[in-house]
Amino acid sequence: MRPALSRSLIVLVLLMCACDSNYSRKDFHLFVNGVSEDVPGAVVTHEFFDGAAARPYLGRFFTDNSSQRIEVVLSYRVWQRVFRSRPDVIGSMIELDGKAAVIVGVAEPSFAPHGAGELWIPFRSKLV
Numbered sequence: 001m002r003p004a005l006s007r008s009l010i011v012l013v014l015l016m017c018a019c020d021s022n023y024s025r026k027d028f029h030l031f032v033n034g035v036s037e038d039v040p041g042a043v044v045t046h047e048f049f050d051g052a053a054a055r056p057y058l059g060r061f062f063t064d065n066s067s068q069r070i071e072v073v074l075s076y077r078v079w080q081r082v083f084r085s086r087p088d089v090i091g092s093m094i095e096l097d098g099k100a101a102v103i104v105g106v107a108e109p110s111f112a113p114h115g116a117g118e119l120w121i122p123f124r125s126k127l128v
Contacts (some may be wrong), residue, residue, distance in 0.1 A: 022044060022045045022047055022048040022051055023042040023043065023044040023045070023048055023113075023116050023120075024042060024043045024044075024123075025040070025041075025042050025115065025116070025117065026041055026042055026043050026117075027039070027040050027041065027117075028040075028041045028096050028097055028119055028121075029096070029097050029098070030082065030094060030095070030096055030119070031094070031095035031096075032082055032083070032094050032095070035082075037082065039078060039117070039118055039119045040117035040118055040119075041116075041117035041118060041119035041120055041121070042116045042117045042119075042120055043120075043121055043122070043123055043125065044062070044116070044120045044121070044122060044123065045122070045123055046061070046062040046063055046064045046122060048061075048062075048116075048120070049061040049062070049073075049107070049111075052111065052113055054107055054108060054111045055108050055111075056073075056105040056106065056107065056108065057076055057079075057105075057106045057107060057108045057109065058079075058087065058089065058090055058105060058106040059073075059090040059103070059104050059105035059106060060104055060105050061073055061104075061105050062104070062120075062122045069100075069101070069102050070096065070099060070100065070101035070102070070121060070125045071101065071102055071103075071104045071121065071122060071125070072094065072096060072101045072102065072103050072104065072119060072120070072121055073103075073104060073105040073106070073107060073119070073120045073121075074089075074103060074105070074106050074107070074118070074119055075106075075107050075111070075112070075117075075118035075119065076106060076107055076108065076109040076111070077118055078118045078119055079106045089103050089106065090103055090104065090105070090106075091103065091104075096119075096121070101121070
């Protein structure tokens with residue numbers, strides 16, 4: 001392998017690792033209004049959405065401030081499917097993996113990170 005090519009590969013691998021370190025895949029058991037559903041998701045850093053240049057459609061994303069409650073950001077698709085696009089979903093309590101959690105945001109429709117699911121909680125969460 002040529003030296004220039006190997007340096008390019010090393011840079012590419014380092015960039016891929018940096019992106020993946022902002023989240024860890026996790027499947028969640030979501031229970032809302034008597035309906036149960038398994039939803040693919042991820043445990044993410046508060047930089048996850050900034051790094052992806054995402055904006056919230058409703059509410060907000062996570063901050064680096066610690067919170068006593070479990071916060072959740074929904075994908076636009078989950079918001080439509082499970083919550084029927086209710087605009088008042090922010091602040092709603094849900095059950096996630098058997099624990100109470102509060103919805104703080106809905107991601108914009110175009111936000112669909114490959115492999116990072118449809119529902120996100122922060123690393124500092126008590127579900128981790």
